[in-house]
Amino acid sequence: MKFLPKRAGMLALMVAGLLVQPPGGGAVMAAGPSIAPAPPPEVAAIPVSMLVDLNSGQILTERRPDVPFLPASVTKVMTAYVAFEEIAAGRLHFDQRFPVPEDASKEWWAKGTSMYLTPQDRPTLAELLHGIMTNSANDACIVLARGAAGSVDNWTAKMNAAARRLGMSRSHYHTPNGWMDDGLTYVTARDLVRLSDAMTMNYPRFYRAFSGRKHYFWRDVAMRSHDPTVGVVPGADGIKTGYTREAGYNFLGSAERNGRRLVMVLAGTPTFRERDAAARALLEWGFSAWSARPLFDKGATIATARVQGGAAYAVPMVADRDVIATLPAGTSPQIGLTVRYKGPVKAPIAKGQxxxxxxxxxxxxxxxxxxxxxxxxxxxxxxVDRLRNGFMNLLQ
Structure with a gap:
């Protein structure tokens, strides 16, 4: 790997001869019409659509990615994500049992999709998460929210705090289950991709445990997923469908093949048949019409960042995934890489930050x-570190 001069926190690099990138950070762009392949025709009529390759961060196709829409039950993905955060922090546990308040049971009994929870039940957190992610159970979200945070309002505050941390700047949550709330809960496709990235990359074990299941049994209640891709598209493993009369048919989907993960958003589709056909066609197109050029293995040092006030003069910069460039199949375009950071990075620095x-x-x-x-x-x-760092600065 060869490093070119750094300028204002920007680093240009050359990797295996792939790259010609000027130190000033200007992009080297190919002239002429776009080389992107045309998306499948099934997607043309969908009001909101987006497909992203998480291993390159490249958007393969998009339509109205920043227009807010009603997520319906896709809301439940954020409820699951917050639960994953709480489990990772030790504040919740999979075998923890939750009471079912009588008023919650009465209000949400068979209200939309349901686990049919009663005050006599004490489901575990794992059972609630299966109900939420597989069955899309509205009552399970309410029981989880009230049991974990004391109230629905407290839980949705956690959802919105998580959204802010993830950079979901155009989304807002007012309900944990996506039930109709006069438009107070809304998201964008770009924000849902950020959420999916965080869920699959930060909590892959939890994601695999609760996403992509076609069936789950709670007592004598057989719960079934409406995911149109799992078991149909190779590598598809979730994430969540959603529907209300106001929202139409939505889908946040993902699939992984050969270590390459795609995330898809479809929203506002008039019928479930159109949504399901578009979902299957879009994922297949993402894998067949595009190919991967490997760049870096997960955890490999891609660059180093200067450190201010630290015990070390520099810190390695790594990716939490295998990194590729996504190319239109059958093409060999120029690939340019640029590392950007605001430096020097102030210590202390935590691994993974x-x-x-x-x-x-x-x-x-x-x-x-x-x-x-x-x-x-x-x-x-x-x-001693400060003396050494000062000496190193004199040599620059």
Missing amino acids: RIGTLEIRVGNLPPGHVPLRAGRDVAVAGP
Whole structure:
């Protein structure tokens, strides 16, 4: 790997001769019409659509990605994500049992999709998450929200706090289950891709445990998923469908093949048949019409960032996934890479902390962006560290 000069927190790199990128950060773009393949015709009439390759961050196709829409039961993905965060922090446990308040049972009994929870039930958190992700159970979301946070309002506050941390700047949650609330709950396709990225990359074990199941049994209640891709499209493993009269038919879907993960959003579809056909066609097109050019293995050092006030002078920048460039199948366009970070990065730095971004440019296609994280901890500098760092600065 050869590093070119850094300028204002931007690093241009050359990887295996793939790249010609000027130090000033200007993109090298191919001239002429776009080389992107045309998306499948089944998607043309869908009001909102988006397909992203998470391993390159490249958007393969998009239609109204930043227009807010009603998510319906796709809302439940954020409820599951917040539960995953709470489990990882030790504040919730899979075998933890939850009471079913009598008023919640009465209000949500058979209201939309349901687990038919009664005050005599004490479901575990794992059972509630299966009900939420597989069956889309509205009552399970309410029981989880009230049991884990004390109230629905407290739980939705956690959902909105998570959305802010993930950069979901055009989304808002007012309900944990997506039930109609006069438009107070809304999302965008781009924001849902951010949520999917965080769920699949931050909590892959939890994601595999609760997403992509076709059936789950709660007592004598047989719960069935409406996912149109799992078991049909190779590699499809979720994530969530949604429907209300106001929202139409929505789908947040994902699939992984050969280590490459795609995430798809479809929203506002008039019928479930149109949504399901578009979902299957779009995922297949994403894998067949595009190919992967490997760039970096997960955890490999892509660049280094200067550190301010740290026990180390620099910290490695790594990706939390295998990194590729996504190319239209059968083409060999120029690939440009640029590392961006605001530096120097101030210590202390925690391993896994996001500190930069790798920008990937393929020909004249829109760039993709992959998050870069600290490859190790860097503590605040002691006296000897400060002397060494000062000497190193004199040599620059």
